[in-house]
Amino acid sequence: MGGHPYWYWTKYQTDVKTTLEDLRQREFMAGRYNPVMPFIEFPITDDSSSPGANHGSIDEALEASEADGTRSILDISEVSNLPYEEALDRSTQGEVDLYCTTFPFSKAELIDLFGTDRPDRQMVESAINELCENLDRGIAKHIIIYDRDRPIEVFFIGCSFD
DSSP states (O other): OOOOEEEEEEEOOSOHHHHHHHHHHHHHHHTOSTTTSSSOOSSOOTTSOOOOOOSSSHHHHHHHHGGGOOSSGGGOOEEOSSOHHHHHHHHTTTSOOOTTEEEEOOHHHHHHHHSSSSOOHHHHHHTHHHHHHTOOTTEEEEEEEEETTEEEEEEEEEEOOO
16 A cells, blocks of 8 residues: 655744654644544544544554554654655765655745745645655654744645555
8 A cells, every 4th residue: 555645734934843743742642643543534623523632642653553653744754854755865974864744845835836945825725636646654744834924834644654
């Protein structure tokens, strides 16, 4: 079976690591992860299923999900300051571990995709299918979303291990 894409919108905070941890905790408490929900429907909305956590911690949920992973943002625990392609170059030299990490889109990628390095939500929403096509398993990427040059959200998109 192939990897499954997932994506989330969350309120902007200046520290992406804090933003990621808050999102992971929200989704854990909602129970939106494998094995509680083997296949999650995206996008997550106020009406999305929320069965509640069935494990004592995120680490317990990760262990219970085995090789498939949680098929959710819970699989992502690290934040890179390097865009994925740059980190990939360094990983071949043994300097960087890529799995379970979210990477920022490079300025060039953002301009290529959206015509700006400060995309708004509508721009990103219209490109979700294209963004899903270029993801490697076990990683995520993130984009700061702007409204009139003011950061308002962080968009995370990733692909499960299986």
